[in-house]
Structure formats: structure tokens, C-alpha cells
Amino acid sequence: MIDHSAHFIADHIHELKPSGIRRFFDLASKMDNVISLGVGEPDFVTPWNVIEASFHSLELGYTAYTANAGLLELRQELSSFLETSYQVSYDAEKQLLITVGASQAIDIAFRAIINPGDEVIVVEPSFVSYAPTIKLAGGEPVVVEATEEFAFKIQASQIEQAITNKTKAILICSPNNPTGAALGLDELNQIARVVEEHDLLVVSDEIYADLLYDESFTSFASIENMKKRTILISGFSKAFAMTGWRLGYAAAPEAIIAAMTKIHQYTIMCAPTMAQYGALEALRNSQSSVIEMKNSYRQRRNYVVKALNEMGLPCHMPGGAFYVFPSIKETGMTSEEFAEALLNEQRVAVVPGHVFGESGEGYVRCSYATSMKQxxxxxxxxxxxLKDKIK
Structure with missing residues (x-):
């Protein structure tokens, strides 16, 4: 039967490319004996006390909608967590919004701040949803490339060179997906200077903040004068192994959260109630589980980086998240060719670097969020x- 419905689809949706990450995940799912280093998802099960708290909320009959912004009790706990962990204070009632994952928070943040034609500087290599989300909001992503020369850490001077009279905001992700690069205090201060000088906003994706291995995490919002210029995005998926729960949050100045909440209430209503009760328990009583998982990731990171370098794939030591981003340039293959051949010949799934932007070509992303045995x-x-493929 012929489908004649395609002509009804909006032009800008036709132009969007499907996620390159999911393409390789789908290919791998149809093969036997595949080890997937593709999808960025913890191999740990959500801590049992979190699951139990969610079940208990159902037993108590907490099955109705919450406030649009989320359970006040959860926002209050989150406010305390952010102040204790990141030294940044937010009003639970006016400056926090509970969302359906960090992805929804990013989406409505851009829809709340972008006017048609506004430019948003995106640091690449970057997560696959950033540029499409900006475009869907009517904006124009402007790419600035973080290079291996600086361990994939963006330089403030690069950002400054990309600013025009149309620039509205800068999107940064630290620790970064896909490179694992983590910006230190000096680098953040330099970016803050540029932000202040050019009167910009920063959308700071800090979803991997709790998975930083060699130094303490600094939230961009905690930098002097930056809280009023920052939309802090995070969630519970990575640190608490709660990916399928789809729960995130945004923290920002009152006017921005109010604007985001308008969009949220018309498109989502509220995040799932039982997931919010689970997140409340996670914040209160699951930090020991986070530390345990983090220690395991650190061990895996060290092993994988050493192994990749020894086999001839140069790989920097990532500061956080659970990804490595080795160069495959010595093979002479494109990242797509490398990933497909590795999957077909050895049943190992990795993600070609070009799906994270053109600057990712010549690299592949490997997630070490799987067991040491795997x-x-x-x-x-x-x-x-690689035996006969390194030139």
C-alpha cells in the first residue's frame, strides 16, 4: 500500500536527519553476539530504594498530576542539593522546573528564549539533539569546534570569534558528550568574561556533573555574575541510572523558568508523578550508590583509554561522563566506514564521530557504561x- 501522507509533513521536519546514535543501536540489535559500546546508558539498575519509593507512592495513591513545575517537595530537595553540591542557590518555587528528562528541558529552554533567526553558539563535537532542537525553535546553530589539541576543551577566544549581533546564547556541555572533556574553573571563568562582555545567555548541560573523576565539578551558574545568565540543565538519568524514568530539571532566573513552564504546561502538563517520588528518594538517600557507580566508571575509563592507545587508536583521557573519543584517522577510513566494518567483522558497536558534528569526523565514540568483562x-x-588496518 502506497503512503501518500509525506506531503503533509512540514519542510523543516523533512530536513532533520534521524539520530546517528540510534541507527547503529538498531543495526546492532538485529545481530547476535554484539557488544554495544554505543548508547550512553548506565549498565547499572536504578538503586532499589529509589524503585521502592516509586512503588510506595503508587500504594499511597499518589497517581494524580503534580503541579506543572513538579512536586514542591522535590524542588525543595533539589534546591538544597544544588546549594550543597554546586554552591548555587535557587528558589524552589520560582526558579526550578521538573521536566521529562534533560532533553525536554533543553528543548523548552530554546523555545522560551529564541526568536526567529537568533543564533546559538554550539560547542562541537556535541550531543546529536542540540543543533536540531535549536532549529526547531527557529534559531540558527553556529558551530565552534573543540579540538584534540586542547583535549577537546573549548577556548573562550574561539567562542568570542563566533559572536555576531544575532548571537543570543551559548550552549556548553561539561563533562561533554561525546568527548568526556570537562571544563575547569579557569576555562569557565574565561567563558564567563565573554558572556558578560557580550550580554549573552548560557545554556549549560550539566547532566554528567556527578560523573567527574579527577577534580571537583564547577557549575557554570556558580561563577560570579553568571547565575542570572545561566539556564542550568540536568537530571537523574546518568548519575542515578534512571534513564528510562525520563526525569530532568532546569534551574534559571524566575522570568526564564516562568516562560519555560508556560510551554511545559501546554505540551506535557507535568513530569510523571511516580518518577518524581523516585527522584526525591534518589536525592535524599542514594549518594552512596552514585559514588559506587562513579568508582566503577573510573576503573573502566582507565582500562579502555590504555587499551585503545596500546592498539594504535590515540585517545585522550576524558575527565568525566562515560565516553572515550579515540581517533581512527590512522586506519584511513571514515568514522562511518570504521563503525560499520567493526560491527560487521567483530560484532562491536561504536558510534561514528561525524554524527556529533563535522568536527567529529575521524573519531568514534565508545561508551564504557558496560561491564569490565564486556x-x-x-x-x-x-x-x-585493527591488525591489518593501521597504516
Whole structure:
């Protein structure tokens, strides 16, 4: 049967490309004996006390909508958490919004601040949804490339060179997906100077803040004079192994949260109630689980980086998240060719770097959010794959 409905689809949707991450995940799912280093998802199960708290909320009959902005009790707990952990204070009633994952928070943040034609500077390589989300909000993404020369850490001078009279905001993600690069205090201060001088906003995706391995995390909002210029985006997916729960949040000045809440209430109503009760328990009583998972990720990171370098794929040591971003340039293949050949020949799934922007070409993203047993086998298979491919 022929489908004649395509002509009804909006032009700008036709122009959007499907997620390159999901393409390789779908390919791998149809094969046997595949080790997936593709999707960025913890291999840990959500801590049991969080699951139990969610179940208990259902037993108590807490099945109705919450306030649009989320459970006040959760926002109050989150406010305390942000102040204790990141040294930044937010009013629970006016400056916090609970969303359906950090992804929804990013989406409505851009819809709340972008006028048609506004430019948003995006640091690449970057997560696949950033540029499309900006375009869907009517804006124009302007790419600034973080290079291997600086361990994939963006330089403030690069951002400044990209600013025009149309620039509205800068989007940064630290620790970064896909490179794992984490910006330090000096680098953040330099970016803050540029932001202040040019009267800009920063959308700061801090979803991997609790997975920083070698130094303490600095929230961009905690930098002097930056809280009023920052939309802090985060959530519970990565640190608490709650990806399927779809729960995130935004913290920002009152007027911006009010604007985001307008969009949220018309498109979502509120985040799932049982998930919010789970998140409340996670904040109160699951920090030991976060530390345990973080220690395991650190061990895996160290092993994978060493193994990749030894097999001839140069790989910097990422500061956070759970990704490595090795160069595959020595093979002479494109990142797409490399990923497809590795999957077909050795049943190891990685993500080609170009899906994270043109600057990602020549690299692949490998997630080490899987067991050491699986990682050891994956590294052995990759070593066999590379035997006659390194020039």
C-alpha cells in the first residue's frame, strides 16, 4: 500500500536527519553476539530504594498530576542539593522546573528564549539533539569546534570569534558528550568574561556533573555574575541510572523558568508523578550508590583509554561522563566506514564521530557504561579488527 501522507509533513521536519546514535543501536540489535559500546546508558539498575519509593507512592495513591513545575517537595530537595553540591542557590518555587528528562528541558529552554533567526553558539563535537532542537525553535546553530589539541576543551577566544549581533546564547556541555572533556574553573571563568562582555545567555548541560573523576565539578551558574545568565540543565538519568524514568530539571532566573513552564504546561502538563517520588528518594538517600557507580566508571575509563592507545587508536583521557573519543584517522577510513566494518567483522558497536558534528569526523565514540568483562572482550575484538588496518 502506497503512503501518500509525506506531503503533509512540514519542510523543516523533512530536513532533520534521524539520530546517528540510534541507527547503529538498531543495526546492532538485529545481530547476535554484539557488544554495544554505543548508547550512553548506565549498565547499572536504578538503586532499589529509589524503585521502592516509586512503588510506595503508587500504594499511597499518589497517581494524580503534580503541579506543572513538579512536586514542591522535590524542588525543595533539589534546591538544597544544588546549594550543597554546586554552591548555587535557587528558589524552589520560582526558579526550578521538573521536566521529562534533560532533553525536554533543553528543548523548552530554546523555545522560551529564541526568536526567529537568533543564533546559538554550539560547542562541537556535541550531543546529536542540540543543533536540531535549536532549529526547531527557529534559531540558527553556529558551530565552534573543540579540538584534540586542547583535549577537546573549548577556548573562550574561539567562542568570542563566533559572536555576531544575532548571537543570543551559548550552549556548553561539561563533562561533554561525546568527548568526556570537562571544563575547569579557569576555562569557565574565561567563558564567563565573554558572556558578560557580550550580554549573552548560557545554556549549560550539566547532566554528567556527578560523573567527574579527577577534580571537583564547577557549575557554570556558580561563577560570579553568571547565575542570572545561566539556564542550568540536568537530571537523574546518568548519575542515578534512571534513564528510562525520563526525569530532568532546569534551574534559571524566575522570568526564564516562568516562560519555560508556560510551554511545559501546554505540551506535557507535568513530569510523571511516580518518577518524581523516585527522584526525591534518589536525592535524599542514594549518594552512596552514585559514588559506587562513579568508582566503577573510573576503573573502566582507565582500562579502555590504555587499551585503545596500546592498539594504535590515540585517545585522550576524558575527565568525566562515560565516553572515550579515540581517533581512527590512522586506519584511513571514515568514522562511518570504521563503525560499520567493526560491527560487521567483530560484532562491536561504536558510534561514528561525524554524527556529533563535522568536527567529529575521524573519531568514534565508545561508551564504557558496560561491564569490565564486556569491555575486555570488546577491546580484544577491536585489537583483532585493527591488525591489518593501521597504516
Amino acid at each position: 569491555l575486555t572482550e570488546a577491546m580484544q575484538r577491536m585489537k583483532i579488527f
